[in-house]
Amino acid sequence: MLSERRLEVLRAIVQDYVGTEEPVGSKALTQRHNLQVSPATVRNDMAALEDDGFIAQPHTSAGRVPTDKGYRLFVDKLAGVKPLSHPERRAIQNFLDGAVDLDDVVGRTVRLLAQLTRQVAVVQYPSLTRSTVRHVELLLLAPARLMLVLITDTGRVEQRMVDCPAPVSETTVADLRARLNSRIAGQRFAEVPPLVQDLPESFDLEDRGTISALLATLLETLVEETEERLMIGGTANLTRFGHDFPLTIRPVLEALEEQVVLLKLLGESTESGMTVRIGHENAHEGLSSTSVVSVGYGSGEEAVAKLGVVGPTRMDYPGTMGAVRAVARYVGQILAES
Amino acid sequence: MLSERRLEVLRAIVQDYVGTEEPVGSKALTQRHNLQVSPATVRNDMAALEDDGFIAQPHTSAGRVPTDKGYRLFVDKLAGVKPLSHPERRAIQNFLDGAVDLDDVVGRTVRLLAQLTRQVAVVQYPSLTRSTVRHVELLLLAPARLMLVLITDTGRVEQRMVDCPAPVSETTVADLRARLNSRIAGQRFAEVPPLVQDLPESFDLEDRGTISALLATLLETLVEETEERLMIGGTANLTRFGHDFPLTIRPVLEALEEQVVLLKLLGESTESGMTVRIGHENAHEGLSSTSVVSVGYGSGEEAVAKLGVVGPTRMDYPGTMGAVRAVARYVGQILAES
DNA sequence: CCTGGCACTCCTCCACCATGAGTGCCAGCA
DNA sequence: TGCTGGCACTCATGGTGGAGGAGTGCCAGG
Numbered sequence: 001m002l003s004e005r006r007l008e009v010l011r012a013i014v015q016d017y018v019g020t021e022e023p024v025g026s027k028a029l030t031q032r033h034n035l036q037v038s039p040a041t042v043r044n045d046m047a048a049l050e051d052d053g054f055i056a057q058p059h060t061s062a063g064r065v066p067t068d069k070g071y072r073l074f075v076d077k078l079a080g081v082k083p084l085s086h087p088e089r090r091a092i093q094n095f096l097d098g099a100v101d102l103d104d105v106v107g108r109t110v111r112l113l114a115q116l117t118r119q120v121a122v123v124q125y126p127s128l129t130r131s132t133v134r135h136v137e138l139l140l141l142a143p144a145r146l147m148l149v150l151i152t153d154t155g156r157v158e159q160r161m162v163d164c165p166a167p168v169s170e171t172t173v174a175d176l177r178a179r180l181n182s183r184i185a186g187q188r189f190a191e192v193p194p195l196v197q198d199l200p201e202s203f204d205l206e207d208r209g210t211i212s213a214l215l216a217t218l219l220e221t222l223v224e225e226t227e228e229r230l231m232i233g234g235t236a237n238l239t240r241f242g243h244d245f246p247l248t249i250r251p252v253l254e255a256l257e258e259q260v261v262l263l264k265l266l267g268e269s270t271e272s273g274m275t276v277r278i279g280h281e282n283a284h285e286g287l288s289s290t291s292v293v294s295v296g297y298g299s300g301e302e303a304v305a306k307l308g309v310v311g312p313t314r315m316d317y318p319g320t321m322g323a324v325r326a327v328a329r330y331v332g333q334i335l336a337e338s
Numbered sequence: 339m340l341s342e343r344r345l346e347v348l349r350a351i352v353q354d355y356v357g358t359e360e361p362v363g364s365k366a367l368t369q370r371h372n373l374q375v376s377p378a379t380v381r382n383d384m385a386a387l388e389d390d391g392f393i394a395q396p397h398t399s400a401g402r403v404p405t406d407k408g409y410r411l412f413v414d415k416l417a418g419v420k421p422l423s424h425p426e427r428r429a430i431q432n433f434l435d436g437a438v439d440l441d442d443v444v445g446r447t448v449r450l451l452a453q454l455t456r457q458v459a460v461v462q463y464p465s466l467t468r469s470t471v472r473h474v475e476l477l478l479l480a481p482a483r484l485m486l487v488l489i490t491d492t493g494r495v496e497q498r499m500v501d502c503p504a505p506v507s508e509t510t511v512a513d514l515r516a517r518l519n520s521r522i523a524g525q526r527f528a529e530v531p532p533l534v535q536d537l538p539e540s541f542d543l544e545d546r547g548t549i550s551a552l553l554a555t556l557l558e559t560l561v562e563e564t565e566e567r568l569m570i571g572g573t574a575n576l577t578r579f580g581h582d583f584p585l586t587i588r589p590v591l592e593a594l595e596e597q598v599v600l601l602k603l604l605g606e607s608t609e610s611g612m613t614v615r616i617g618h619e620n621a622h623e624g625l626s627s628t629s630v631v632s633v634g635y636g637s638g639e640e641a642v643a644k645l646g647v648v649g650p651t652r653m654d655y656p657g658t659m660g661a662v663r664a665v666a667r668y669v670g671q672i673l674a675e676s
Numbered sequence: 677c678c679t680g681g682c683a684c685t686c687c688t689c690c691a692c693c694a695t696g697a698g699t700g701c702c703a704g705c706a
Numbered sequence: 707t708g709c710t711g712g713c714a715c716t717c718a719t720g721g722t723g724g725a726g727g728a729g730t731g732c733c734a735g736g
Contacts (some may be wrong), residue, residue, distance in 0.1 A: 025729050038679050043730070059731050061685045101498060101560070137487065139473050149475070149487060149495060157487070159495045236591035237602060253574035363698050376710050399698050399716045469693070 008035065009045045010054055011078045014066050018314055023063030027061070056171040068279035068313060073293070073316050084326045088116070092316035092326060096334050102126070102288065106231050109331050114234025116323040120256065120313035122294075123264055125229040126154035126304040133184050133192065138177045143167040146210070148217055154304055154335050157174060162217045165209035172207050176214070177292065181320050189222045228263050230303075232256055241312050251286025256310070266294050266306035274321055279313045293320050297328035297334040307331070344383045345460050346373065348392055349416045349615075351384075355651055361401030406617035406651060409629070413614050413655050420656035422664045426454070430664060434672050440464070446570050447645065447669050452572025454661040458594065458651035460632075462604055463567040464642040464673065469524050471480030471530065476515045481505040484552060488559055500555050503547035510545050514552070528558045563623035566601050566643070570594055579650050594648070604632050604644035612659055617651045626657070627651060630656050635666035645669070 012033045016024040026039040026046060029292065034174065035042065046064055049055045054070035057063070084092075095112055099105040106123050113121035137149040146162040179202075184196045196215055200208040239250050255261050261284050268275075268283070274295040280288050291313045296303025307328055309320060354362040355577025364377040366385060373380065386404055387393045391409035395401070402529045415479070432452055437443040444461050451459035475487040482502040489495050516538075521533045534553055538546040573594065576587050593599050596656065597620050606613075606621070612633040618626050629651045645666055647658060 023729090026731075039729095040680070040731095041678055044678085047731080057730085059686070061687070099559070101496065108456055133483070134479075136474050137477070139475070147473075147489065149489070151477075151485070151497065155497070155499050157495045159489070175732065213663070231366070233595060236588060236595060239588040239591065248537070250574060250577040253577065257571060257574060350726055361698090365698080378712090379697095379708085382709085385700080395699085397717070400718075401698065 003045075004285065005035070005037070006045045007073075007078060008033075009042055009111035010066070010070060011074060013046075013049075013055060013064055014074045014078075015069065017066055020215070021314065022276070023058055024063050025063040028063075032192060044243060061138040061304075066314075068281065071313055071317070072281075075231045075278070079106060079318045081274075081325060082322040086321055088328060089330075092116075092330050096330050098174050099334065102157075105155070105238055105331065105334055107233075110231050112308065112311055113323065113327050114237060116327065117234075117236060117309045117311065117320050118240065119237050119315065119320065120232060121234045121253075121284075121309050122232045122256075122262055122266065123229060123306070123307040124263070124305040125231070126152070126298070127228055130163050130302055131156065131303050132186055134190050135185060136177070138180075138214075140168070140170055140173050144213060146173070148221070149212060150218070152300060153314055158221050160217050160221055162210075162214050164213060166206055168207055168210045172203070173283055176203070178213065192222055193219055197262075212322055217333055228259075230259060230262055232262070234309075237311075248289055252290060252310070255284050255286040265292055265310075266308060275308075276321070291315055291317075291318070295328045297332045297335075299332055303318050341383075343373070343375070344387060345411075346371075347380055347383045348387055348404070348408060349412060351387075351393060351402055352408065352412045352416070353508055354556060355403055356654055359652065361396055361403050363401040365387055366401075371493045405653075409616045409651055410619075411656070412618070417656045419472060419663060420422075420660040422660055427664060427668075430454075431667050434668050437672065443669065445571075445671055447665060448571035451645065451647055451661065451665050452575060454665065455572075455647045455649065455658050456578065457572060457575050457647040457653065457658065458568050458570060458590075459645070459647050460568060460594075460604065460646040461669075462601070462643040463569070465566060466638075470524055470526050473523060474515070474518050475553075476511050476518075478506070478508055478511050482548075484511070484548075486539050486552060486555055486559070496559050498555050498559055500548075500552050502551060502640065504547055504655055506548050510548075512540070514541070514549065531557055531669070566599055566605075568604075570600070572647075575649075586627055590628060590648070593622050593624040603630055603648075604646060612663060613646075614655065614659070629653055629655075631655075631662050633662055633666045635670045635673075637670055642673075 009029065012029050013024050014030060017030065026042040026193075028041055029035065030037065030039050038314070045226055049070070050057070050064065053067055054073060055064040056067050058065060084278065092112060095104065096108055099108050102125070106125055110121045113123065131152040131154050133150065134153045135151045137151070139147040139149070141147050141161075144164040144167045146164060146168070148160045148162055150158045150160075170184045176199075179199065180196070183199075184192050187195060196218070199215065200211045235253070238252060241248050241252075265277075265282065265284065265287070269279075274293065277292045277294075279291060282288060282290065282292060287310070289312065290310050292306025292308055294306050296306050298304040299323050308324060311320065347367065349403065350367050350373070351362050354367065364380040367373065367380055368375065368377050374675065384393065387408070388402065391405055392400040392411060394405050396403060407589060418438075422667060425428070430450060434443065434446055437446050440463070444463055445520070447461045448459045451461070457532040468492045469486065471490065472491045475489070479485050479487040482505045484502060484506075485501055486498045488497070514537075517537065519536070521531050521537075525533065534556070537553065538549045541549055571635060573591070576590060578588050581591075603615075603620065603625070607616070612631065615630045617629060619629065620630060625648070627650065628648050630646055630648050632644050632646025634644050636642040646662060
């Protein structure tokens with residue numbers, strides 16, 4: 001196993017490399033971090049770390065650079081999550097509090113994340129699948145035409161037109177609205193179908209067709225409109241990526257343009273808790289020199305969507321993780337309040 | 339004034355430079371385009387063109403490169419709009435026909451434009467300034483907490499939270515809902531403010547604070563709703579920009595992230611007809627080495643929004659203009675049908 | 677197991693030069 | 707007046723060849 005000091009050396013290498021962007025040598029290490037050993041000793045440790053695949057040399061007689069495996073160990077064992085300062089937290093809260101609707105919340109979150117981490121931010125809109133129904137509104141637009149508005153606890157609003165087989169009265173609609181809400185308000189999407197199944201039976205025969213049509217649309221919306229949307233921002237930060245520009249940045253931009261790729265990227269992360277995918281751990285080839293830090297967020301206990309950042313593998317993991325976690329937390333609060 | 343042949347030389351320079359990305363010299367010119375004169379003559383013409391500011395040399399003893407002024411002349415006088423081929427038109431139509439809703443139309447348009455022009459595409463959502471209010475819904479979520487839902491005739495739904503200064507009763511809310519709808523349903527956004535101005539006065543003193551707060555939120559929503567949204571895509575094409583990468587691409591990415599900048603960019607163009615803004619003609623500094631080709635589109639005669647592309651000043655203007663115009667035309671058709 | 681010493685590797689920087697594309701100018705010619 | 711060929715000149719580009727130096731691996735001694 002790796003001795004305590006070797007881990008310390010690895011940590012030092014990661015920290016220095018993240019800071020300087022240059023391969024780090026044994027001498028510089030002993031000076032900058034006051035390791036109580038000589039450069040020669042550090043060199044031995046480095047050789048061992050290299051044998052184990054945690055670091056690598058770009059070429060002979062150059063310093064060492066962490067490998068993906070090295071970053072992995074760093075993230076798992078050596079680094080914590082750096083909490084944000086109080087002023088930072090305050091700023092986050094103030095910024096997010098100004099949001100007026102869901103689009104605005106997501107937009108602000110993206111900008112915030114990009115600014116805090118100086119990386120590319122990705123925020124998924126709250127998913128409908130795990131949401132609960134806050135309210136269902138029915139509007140009689142024409143004698144045989146209803147509008148169904150579904151409001152979720154995350155603030156998302158879906159709306160559908162329903163063509164009724166027969167004209168329906170305003171009182172029927174009011175009745176239906178009341179019953180519908182009393183049954184499904186506060187319920188999760190998945191739990192709705194059995195709760196409304198017998199609803200047509202309690203109405204007059206002439207209205208049943210309408211109610212069936214309405215319910216069909218409602219259920220369809222719940223199931224089908226689970227389509228995930230997302231927003232990205234901070235792509236200008238890609239320019240800080242490295243020296244070998246075009247080749248690195250191109251595939252990343254391409255990957256970021258494909259929602260499917262991004263959704264998979266966020267989706268793959270574990271149900272709760274923060275996920276860090278480093279370099280080649282990302283399935284998508286274009287992102288093999290980037291790391292993705294993502295976490296779920298939600299209004300209650302459960303995560304309703306994910307957010308995260310995409311940056312170079314050489315990133316400040318503790319700081320990034322701290323920012324991502326903090327933002328997710330505050331967004332959750334905002335959603336819970338609204 | 340410039341002789342016929344000099345204009346021909348300028349055209350040749352622009353075409354060659356766009357193709358090769360390299361300064362073009364007199365000898366190569368006479369060969370590639372079969373000008374019936376010697377290189378020496380072309381050199382004289384070039385010197386004249388340079389004196390007039392249409393072309394420039396990166397350094398002594400290099401070929402010539404068009405200036406912004408040169409491109410301007412090229413676009414205005416020398417180049418037409420290259421119509422798309424029939425297969426291309428067919429492909430556009432097929433692709434756009436598959437769209438299911440407005441978001442999808444805009445999304446597909448962006449991808450299409452980016453792909454056709456191999457540049458960054460920007461598409462503005464159809465403007466809502468002419469929308470009318472279909473219905474306003476009020477929900478009492480808590481004793482002092484209202485949800486305002488605004489439904490427009492275009493099918494858009496906006497929703498806002500309103501914190502009331504004092505608790506309000508369900509009956510007050512119902513009353514308010516009825517009065518509000520009878521006044522503003524069917525009205526255009528711009529006509530709403532005067533119609534609701536005196537509404538608080540007809541309620542009990544204790545509720546006036548709430549009603550004022552509600553109206554403030556409503557008016558705010560109407561203004562925001564008319565605010566233009568847009569979608570961009572094809573940023574990966576920025577990597578084909580040039581050799582001096584980071585410095586060129588950075589400010590462009592930054593500019594593209596600011597909706598305000600983009601809206602101004604599109605908005606500045608003339609009401610109808612295609613607009614080409616070349617290099618420094620763009621107000622925004624970060625875009626001083628890019629050109630913007632934009633055009634209005636709409637379902638009827640009138641343009642409801644703009645779309646366009648952003649690319650290097652060294653772009654294929656005829657082809658780009660052709661693609662932009664064609665896409666705008668087809669999007670207009672799609673909108674008219676739906 | 678740590679340390680200092682030492683030879684070795686190899687990247688980076690810079691100076692230098694040859695090459696060649698491209699120019700400006702000029703004198704001659706239609 | 708306008709076009710042409712010729713010619714000297716400029717200057718970016720690319721390749722070569724050390725000098726310098728950072729960093730390594732290894733070894734012998736504490």
